[in-house]
Amino acid sequence: MKDVSIVINGTVKKARVEPRLTLLDFLRDHVGLKGTHAGCEHGVCGACTILLDGVAVRSCLMLAVQADGQEMVTIEGVGGQFDRAGELGVIQDAFCEAHGLQCGYCTPGMVLAAEALLAENPNPTEDDVREAISGNICRCTGYVQIVEAIMLAAQRLGSRNEAPSPSPSLSSAS
Amino acid sequence: MKPIPFDYQRPATLDEACRLLAADSNARILAGGQSLVPMLSMRLARPSLLIDIAHIPELTRLDETDSQIEIGAMVRQAVALKDPLIGQHIPLLAKALEYVGHPPTRARGTIGGSIAHADPSAEIALVAATLGAEISYRDGDDDVVFSADAFFIGPMLTLAPPTGCLVKVAFPKASAKVGVGFHEVAPRRSDYALASAAAQINLGADGTVTAIHLGVGSIGDFPERLDVDSLLSTDLNDAALSAAVTDAIAMIDTVDDLHASASYRKRVGTALAIRALRDARNSLYKDSAA
Numbered sequence: 001m002k003d004v005s006i007v008i009n010g011t012v013k014k015a016r017v018e019p020r021l022t023l024l025d026f027l028r029d030h031v032g033l034k035g036t037h038a039g040c041e042h043g044v045c046g047a048c049t050i051l052l053d054g055v056a057v058r059s060c061l062m063l064a065v066q067a068d069g070q071e072m073v074t075i076e077g078v079g080g081q082f083d084r085a086g087e088l089g090v091i092q093d094a095f096c097e098a099h100g101l102q103c104g105y106c107t108p109g110m111v112l113a114a115e116a117l118l119a120e121n122p123n124p125t126e127d128d129v130r131e132a133i134s135g136n137i138c139r140c141t142g143y144v145q146i147v148e149a150i151m152l153a154a155q156r157l158g159s160r161n162e163a164p165s166p167s168p169s170l171s172s173a174s
Numbered sequence: 175m176k177p178i179p180f181d182y183q184r185p186a187t188l189d190e191a192c193r194l195l196a197a198d199s200n201a202r203i204l205a206g207g208q209s210l211v212p213m214l215s216m217r218l219a220r221p222s223l224l225i226d227i228a229h230i231p232e233l234t235r236l237d238e239t240d241s242q243i244e245i246g247a248m249v250r251q252a253v254a255l256k257d258p259l260i261g262q263h264i265p266l267l268a269k270a271l272e273y274v275g276h277p278p279t280r281a282r283g284t285i286g287g288s289i290a291h292a293d294p295s296a297e298i299a300l301v302a303a304t305l306g307a308e309i310s311y312r313d314g315d316d317d318v319v320f321s322a323d324a325f326f327i328g329p330m331l332t333l334a335p336p337t338g339c340l341v342k343v344a345f346p347k348a349s350a351k352v353g354v355g356f357h358e359v360a361p362r363r364s365d366y367a368l369a370s371a372a373a374q375i376n377l378g379a380d381g382t383v384t385a386i387h388l389g390v391g392s393i394g395d396f397p398e399r400l401d402v403d404s405l406l407s408t409d410l411n412d413a414a415l416s417a418a419v420t421d422a423i424a425m426i427d428t429v430d431d432l433h434a435s436a437s438y439r440k441r442v443g444t445a446l447a448i449r450a451l452r453d454a455r456n457s458l459y460k461d462s463a464a
Contacts, residue, residue, distance in 0.1 A: 002182060018179060019179075019180055019181060019182035019224065020176065020177040020178065020179050020180055020214070022177075022211070022215070025176075040175075041175035041215055042175060042211075042212035042215045042216060043208065043211070043212045043279065046278065049278055052281070055252070055278075055281045056277060056278045056281065057278050057281050057282050058278050058279065058282075060211075060215070061207055061208055061211045061212065061279070061282065062207060062211065062282070063182070063207070063211065063224075065182045065184075065226075066204070066207065066226060066228065113277070113278070116277070117277075130363070131276070131277070131363070132277055134276040134277075134363045134364045135275070135276030135277065135278050135279065135364060
């Protein structure tokens with residue numbers, strides 16, 4: 001067993017874990033954050049995507065022990081916090097408006113892939129969006145609306161007259 | 175989809191990693207984990223100990239020497255993709271990296287890990303074999319260097335010493351005037367390629383062709399460099415390119431499996447190799463016209 005200390009959505013979580021425990025199972029079963037979905041559990045579907053230091057990665061392809069000392073954001077950390085608690089983030093809201101989800105199983109991964117893309121590239125082309133979600137599978141096959149949702153979110157994030165928040169940046173939670 | 179129990183160590187130095195590796199014959203090195211962790215989850219890999227080399231500072235270095243760019247074993251693919259040294263001096267690798275996995279796996283996956291894993295369809299291994307990169311391992315107190323064009327010997331099979339840790343991969347710098355091409359065919363974006371090809375043409379200062387590198391991946395058990403030196407005495411016209419590629423690829427044993435037949439792989443590999451060479455040639459013409 002190994003001790004780990006991981007900052008999740010701005011809060012430090014400490015635990016003793018088996019080395020074989022994936023970060024995905026750690027988030028779901030030890031921390032209780034079930035928004036990170038377990039799909040294929042071997043790195044193909046993208047449902048378990050999280051942001052590690054602001055970059056989209058697969059939590060099923062990391063061990064919890066590897067994440068010791070690092071900071072991450074899950075889908076639970078994407079929406080409004082503090083005075084906006086309970087509100088959707090801009091990207092989540094765009095997914096609702098553009099019908100970017102059907103069953104919703106892939107949605108947390110799609111939203112976080114979009115968060116990572118738009119943080120790095122605020123004005124993506126449709127091709128950039130397709131590349132960014134190329135590792136995320138939607139078995140309802142709703143890709144057209146998902147791409148539309150991300151383009152809509154980019155437009156809204158670019159046109160609003162305020163600092164980029166709420167965003168998955170860890171500083172917003174400090 | 176749960177790995178078997180194993181121990182985990184996070185050494186701070188390469189020496190410590192080698193000591194741990196030598197002490198346990200069933201230990202495995204863990205770099206980015208984008209290939210090893212799925213193999214653990216499917217229980218295809220059943221190690222007793224994982225040695226996480228992510229926290230060894232010397233393995234994250236990216237250095238320039240007179241003739242090479244040395245990429246440390248833990249340099250992430252996403253970092254390499256954006257690195258100006260690689261963009262300038264190893265343009266073929268920069269081009270190929272766009273085809274490696276997708277953004278979330280590139281964020282964690284490493285250059286060294288891909289080479290050590292030796293998947294037959296890996297783009298990084300193909301570029302290494304094509305350019306004859308030098309792959310350095312530390313085995314106990316010994317440093318062992320392999321040329322990438324002889325390092326890969328089968329699917330997930332290399333000449334790496336069982337107790338060795340990959341330290342760095344040194345790619346030769348391209349000449350100042352260089353043309354590159356990279357193509358692959360995959361069932362969908364970022365999936366395993368069914369056939370892939372990489373080409374680089376170096377020009378000397380006087381504008382004559384000094385070297386032509388060509389390699390094919392995914393079609394056989396490992397990436398292979400093709401000998402097209404006969405092209406050095408031609409003006410690289412389309413007919414000469416096609417003839418040289420067809421000759422060279424005839425020697426390659428292609429793989430027949432569920433995804434594609436051996437003859438499909440040979441046909442597509444040939445077409446992609448010709449296309450990659452043409453791209454390399456055309457980008458040179460475009461540069462000289464500008």
